[in-house]
Amino acid sequence: MINKIAVLGAGTMGHGIAEAFAMYGYDVNLYDTDENKLKDAIKVIEEELKMLVEANFIESQSVGITLERITVFTDLKQTVEDRDYVIEAVPEILELKQNLFKQLDEYCPSHTIFASNTSSLPLTSMMELISDKRKEQMIVNHWYNPGHLMPLVELSYFGNMPDDLFKEVEQLYNSIKKQTVKVLQDIPGLIANRIQQGIAREVFSLIEMGAATPDDIDKALKFGPAFRYATTGQLEITDLGGLDIWCTVGDNLLKVMDNSQHANEMLRQKVAEGKLGMKSGEGFYEYKKDEISAVKKRFAEKLIHQLKASEFYIDRSSIKEEVPN
Structure with missing residues (x-):
């Protein structure tokens, strides 16, 4: 069962993804190499949550509770060593993502599911450097910006992941009120x-x-x-x-x-x-x-x-x- 989330990259997409999971009760670790970027991300998340309060979408006490569920890290191993689901939202550079997933394969528990927020890079290329077993636990999950508001998440269904594991990921997104699209072909741009x-x-x-x-x-x-x-x-x-x-x-x-x-x-x-x-x-x-x-x-x-x-x-x-x- 997926309970602990890690989000890698605290930029435009990463902070929104972390915010969305934290809003619905998940324990979230947010990672970035830049400590200032992490501080800025938390400030932006707080501002966005306050806007949701103003719009009567969430209760005022939810702001503090949501922020408490997010822990920031600049150490990758500490970020992911106990996580069930790890999402990368780093720049769209293939080599960067390949090396990142290779590190995650070493640092994460054997059951951890890997996900990429890409909409342009092939899944098969991104997972070239990870073990064959882990390749069955890797998926593309493409969010739409802003992640905490847009209800769409596109999920790759390319045949590498067993159906029961895919359904677990699907249920994860359903639990945070996201509408999921099952993408059947590894095509540039996915669907939306x-x-x-x-x-x-x-x-x-x-x-x-x-x-x-x-x-x-x-x-x-x-x-x-x-x-x-x-x-x-x-x-x-x-x-x-x-x-x-x-x-x-x-x-x-x-x-x-x-x-x-x-x-x-x-x-x-x-x-x-x-x-x-x-x-x-x-x-x-x-x-x-x-x-x-x-x-x-x-x-x-x-x-x-x-x-x-x-x-x-x-x-x-x-x-x-x-x-x-």
Whole structure:
């Protein structure tokens, strides 16, 4: 049974993953080589928890209780030597991850399950340096940012892990109210990122051709497709609208839509100009330095509102059955 968690890397994703597990009662060790980064992570976690209190998502006493469940370390061996489940959220560098997992194979108990938050590196490559037995206990678990709010976690189901162990991992995520997606093929980007990139490609193309302003393009997405996507998947939407209609519209539109195989050149030009978005003060929109924290807070508040609403969502399996192949 999985009770003790370790999260390696206290950055954007790592701190949110640690926070999510701690919120739901798990004993969490958070590791980073940078002690200052660990201190900053705890401060950010506390701020995020207080925001959840303000939104009536958790009780005020939960802030202190959650923080007490997180212990920080700069020593890797001490971090993982008694853990049941270890998640790495370190930079997307294959050699770095390979060597990290090799160390974990030496430091961790024999039953410990290893997980990677990657969405771009192959599982088989990351576990090249670990023992054959441990390869049966390794999985990709890709979280979405911000980890403490976004309910999605993608889990690899590539045949290396026994079903009973996979179900144990699945149950772990269910216990912290995450929606899990079983990914059947070891493909770059997994599922959600590939869908997102498909939408982004057309959005950037529409801006490039001057079809509408950035604000109106975002509005079209937020109050059009994305409004339905908040509760209804694309395949459900297709069934509701009629496959014949979607087939006809696809024939008419897809041939005139962007089918480029690389990042949009307009996007590349903005990067070259240092227009990186909120982190630089300008991207498709402009951001005043003293307003950025407020913008981020509004974004988090909207996600919290959606998260609260999602608890009332009816699982599609309760109202229909999937058509077998």
